[in-house]
Amino acid sequence: MQRVRRRTPQDFDRVLSSMCTVPHPDAQEEAVRFLSANPGDPATYQTVAELEGEAVDLLGKIAGLDRPEGYLASGGTEANIQAVRAARNLAETDAPNIVAPESAHFSLTKAAEVLDVELRTVPVDDGYRANLDAVSAAVDADTVAVIGVAGTTEYGRVDPIPALTEIAHDAGAKMHVDASWGGFLLPFTDHEWSFADAPIDSMAIDPHKCGQAPVPAGGFLARDRETVDALAVDTPYLETTSQATLTGTRSGAGVAGALAAMEALWPAGYRASYRDQQANADYLAGEFSARGIDTVDPVLPLVAASLAPSTFEALREAGWRISRTATGELRIVCMPHVTREALASFLADLDRIRS
Ligand code: 0PR
Secondary structure, three states, X not given: OOOOOOOOOOOOOOEOXXXXXXXXXXXXXXXXXXXXXXXXXXXXXXXXXXXXXXHHHHHHHHOOOOOOEEEXXXXXXXXXXXXXXXXXXXOOOOOOEEEEEOXXXXXXXXXXXXXXXXXXXXXXXXXXXXXXXXXXXXXXXXXXXXXXXXXXXXXXXXXXXXXXXXXXXXXXXXXXXXXXXXXXXXXXXXXXXXXXXXXXXXXXXXXXXXXXXXXOXXXXXXXXXXXXXXXXXXXXXXXXXXXXXOOOOOXXXXXXXXXXXXXXXXXXXXXXXXXXXXXXXXXXXXHHHHOOOOEEOOOOXXXXXXXXHHHHHHHHHOOOEOEEOOOOOEEEEOOOOOOHHHHHHHHHHHHHHHO
């Protein structure tokens, strides 16, 4: 019998700009056991469906919601699309729009395009957070949702969620929080971001980012059943007669892996990770500043700094997997796999290149 050739996946040693990370080992093992179960057909695959319920309950705990509705999505992109879709389906307008800060993830551009909703992006303030006056000016009677980001992709900033929620609800729109990246860090900070901090309607919160779960595991949470019902379509020939997810067949691995990671790490493990990640980001920002490099203060464990394009390219050549913000700054995401030693070695390469 011919054997399958084993390929070695890239290791994480020099990956500094990704929002994925090494999963918790037990979560990885658990994920493999559920690779063929399909939570998209919960009446047939009952075990994995139960696990999904438990995972949503735990996500609710993390996000400050007692009786959470929702499901495990493929990632933040799907959760954001679904939030916009639910808001559009519940609203009564022929010309729906959504309002989001320009710092919002590009998945909202996809959402607007596939759902035929107008995306109104508004400027951020000097601190890279949604400008409230600009949001107020952009909403109108056709606004179906306002989006705030709790942990932005480029600078790790947290939008003023309670104030945005007020603007959204005053306009008769839903409030969606994109905590895809920040959701597993923010419970250990003083930021106001969660269902407990403001009457938000829905949230994206991804176990496969800072939740240290295997990919794919995103989280879509809603305060009310109505939001999930607005997404349901009939599935006449399945054992389960309706489906609210965007994808059909889904990976049971995502569900089982996410639950295992959250059971292992919530809350003490995540708190310890957050502290280490933030300490690493503060260290890196301090080292950049000491070298006279303009650095954006890391509110969450994400450091942006101005580097000459030639230096950036030389670091890439040296094997570092790094990326840039839209305005060209180096961007380093201090995920759990990014160690102090790796950062020190990165700085040594930086010094060698700049000397
Ligand atoms: N919302 C926010 C705030 C995000 O940062 C991201 C992903 C998403 C939504 C979308 O999540 P999914 O990619 O799970 O659908 N931000 C990362 C980024 O664009 C995604 C990523 C992850 C990119 C790992 C590269 C990588 O190696 O940078």
